[in-house]
Amino acid sequence: MxxxxxxxxxxxxxxxxxxxxxxxxxxxxxxxxxxSRSNNADNIFQVSTEIGGVFTEQLTHRLGRHKKASLQAAGDEIYDQGFWVLGSGFWVQGMHVNGKQKERHNSDGARFFGYDLSIDGVVLGFDRTQDEWTLGIAGGWGTAVVDLESDADHEAIDHYQLGVYSQWSKNNWDAQLTFNTGMHAVNKTRYVDNFVSTPLKAKFDRYYLSMQLLAGEE
Structure with a gap:
């Protein structure tokens, strides 16, 4: 002190x-x-997970579209999920997600501030289907904005993702595997309330890896 x-x-x-x-x-x-913590960056960890989750969801939706296309070939109706097919296996889709996290406490009583989150970006991919297999690769980039509830703290994140995805389908059985990695360039503005009126600014990069495996019978 x-x-x-x-x-x-x-x-x-x-x-x-x-x-x-x-x-x-x-x-x-x-x-x-x-x-009044000078850093107070707990929410950054969760936001990074949210951004990665949105990207993974785009890949699983793409695989779902391949599955529905095979059903359509069998005479069933499908719903187009908004992918812009560019031809020769290339596709692109926009990302836009708004979210809100309420203030919460963990089992030890530590307080985590609530925040409003907005994620925007675009995903570009390429895939091929042969027999029961679909294989693809995709990249994504965009921005995310985080504002803490009842606070002037603000974070702007430039995010970049790269992922590979695959699917095996036979009869009523399906298996999906997605793997992605990303880099998040964070620009953080922090105010230590009641003590310092000058904003504390920081820049740092976060990296993550994730894998998702889904399997089941319809």
């Missing part, structure tokens, strides 16, 4: 003192400490 106060100017130290003297119990102090 001495080191913090020593590096604060008079006005900032005064603001900190005014806030601290209003704290009357341990719960209020804990809440203040959670809100």
């Amino acid at each position: 001495k080191a913090i106060v020593k590096n604060l100017d008079t006005s900032l130290a005064s603001n900190a003192f005014k806030v601290l003297v209003t704290v009357s119990g341990t719960e209020e102090l804990k809440k203040l400490a959670e809100q």
